[in-house]
Amino acid sequence: MINYLVTGGCGFIGSNFIKFVMSLPNTTVCNVDKLTYAGNPLNLSEFEKNDRYSFYKVDICDKKTLETIFKSKKIDIVVHFAAESHVDRSILSGIEFVKTNVEGTQSLIDVSREYSVEQFIHVSTDEVYGSIDDPGKFSEESELHPNSPYAASKTSSDLMVLAAIRTHKFPAKITRCSNNYGPYQYPEKLIPLMVSNILEGKPLPIYGKGENIRDWIYVGDHCEGIYSVITKGRTGEIYNIGGRSEIKNIDLVHKIADELGVVPNIEFVKDRLAHDERYAIDFSKISKECGWYPKIGLEIGLKNTVSWYENNKKWLDNVKSKEYMTYYKEQYETS
Numbered sequence: 001m002i003n004y005l006v007t008g009g010c011g012f013i014g015s016n017f018i019k020f021v022m023s024l025p026n027t028t029v030c031n032v033d034k035l036t037y038a039g040n041p042l043n044l045s046e047f048e049k050n051d052r053y054s055f056y057k058v059d060i061c062d063k064k065t066l067e068t069i070f071k072s073k074k075i076d077i078v079v080h081f082a083a084e085s086h087v088d089r090s091i092l093s094g095i096e097f098v099k100t101n102v103e104g105t106q107s108l109i110d111v112s113r114e115y116s117v118e119q120f121i122h123v124s125t126d127e128v129y130g131s132i133d134d135p136g137k138f139s140e141e142s143e144l145h146p147n148s149p150y151a152a153s154k155t156s157s158d159l160m161v162l163a164a165i166r167t168h169k170f171p172a173k174i175t176r177c178s179n180n181y182g183p184y185q186y187p188e189k190l191i192p193l194m195v196s197n198i199l200e201g202k203p204l205p206i207y208g209k210g211e212n213i214r215d216w217i218y219v220g221d222h223c224e225g226i227y228s229v230i231t232k233g234r235t236g237e238i239y240n241i242g243g244r245s246e247i248k249n250i251d252l253v254h255k256i257a258d259e260l261g262v263v264p265n266i267e268f269v270k271d272r273l274a275h276d277e278r279y280a281i282d283f284s285k286i287s288k289e290c291g292w293y294p295k296i297g298l299e300i301g302l303k304n305t306v307s308w309y310e311n312n313k314k315w316l317d318n319v320k321s322k323e324y325m326t327y328y329k330e331q332y333e334t335s
């Protein structure tokens with residue numbers, strides 16, 4: 001048996017990753033999640049009665065409780081997703097980003113060292129590199145240049161992991177991925193927000209002129225990329241993961257509207273502060289060393305995603321709670 005501890009498993013990528021790991025033989029998964037607004041245990045309701053799965057509602061900053069979990073579960077591999085993950089929220093207020101993303105990561109490193117885990121995967125982001133002009137791409141050697149409080153907190157957490165690797169020979173690996181999309185993504189992020197607004201007949205808020213470029217990756221490809229790093233990646237290394245699907249926001253929103261068969265009601269709104277112009281990923285290292293490459297192109301991935309949201313309106317309504325409405329108002333309805 002390989003015993004995984006996954007943090008943030010009730011969020012978007014974490015819940016997709018747990019489904020992936022639970023489909024493998026001889027694995028157990030212990031999911032540690034604080035259940036912030038972004039965490040939804042219903043994403044994993046199919047495992048409620050599975051004795052290979054356990055769930056603990058815990059803040060990763062709470063070292064004492066983490067210690068009791070690590071002790072009883074005999075953890076082999078930690079996969080660390082838990083984070084405050086939304087750039088716009090970090091612009092409204094940064095403190096929770098520092099607490100969870102920086103302090104929480106250090107707390108998890110400390111307990112993982114105490115219980116001598118075999119492997120620690122730190123799930124990071126291409127946003128640590130900042131923005132890059134065409135035709136450049138970020139490599140693992142690119143300069144760290146975070147521009148938002150979210151990106152700065154993720155960069156800080158990467159540096160804490162790298163420091164543990166260098167100082168304590170901590171058996172960690174870091175992955176840095178581009179923009180994910182797919183089932184179970186909270187509708188504060190571009191793709192599910194646009195789908196949700198179209199389904200509700202609301203306008204589609206696009207920041208600035210919609211010319212910013214992101215490299216989109218289907219969440220299943222990201223999960224397989226992380227798994228390839230676990231099984232084939234070298235300890236102490238950083239691996240970029242990208243989708244080979246660069247597109248301007250405005251063009252992406254048109255594609256989503258086409259998929260739903262509507263003419264988009266676009267509203268150009270005030271630009272995001274320090275809005276990164278373009279992300280583009282060179283993922284040749286993970287391809288060469290781990291044999292991984294993205295399999296799902298944007299056309300198929302978007303089709304799957306849009307139809308998942310259409311078929312899961314209940315899930316969508318359920319997560320658009322009071323908190324979501326308050327956030328939506330603050331972000332989009334005040335000038």
Ligand code: NAD
Nearest residue numbers: 008010011012013034035036038039059060082083085180
């Ligand atoms: P998400 O916001 O959907 O989920 C975050 C999860 O972490 C939630 O379940 C939340 O309850 C939990 N959490 C938050 N604070 C916690 C705490 N203090 N203790 C325990 N649990 C806590 O995020 P996501 O989009 O799934 O991203 C997961 C990870 O992947 C993050 O580390 C993010 O930086 C990274 N990442 C995301 C993307 C993307 O496009 N979404 C791309 C690259 C990297």
Ligand code: DAU
Nearest residue numbers: 085086087125126127178179188189190205206207212249
């Ligand atoms: O690149 C990886 C990162 O991708 C992850 O580290 C983050 O956790 C994840 O949230 C995502 O960050 P972005 O800021 O790129 O994603 P978001 O979906 O918020 O925005 C994508 C683009 O769309 C960005 O250029 C801003 C724009 N946008 C977003 C929203 C929510 C709009 O124009 N309007 C919107 O309402």
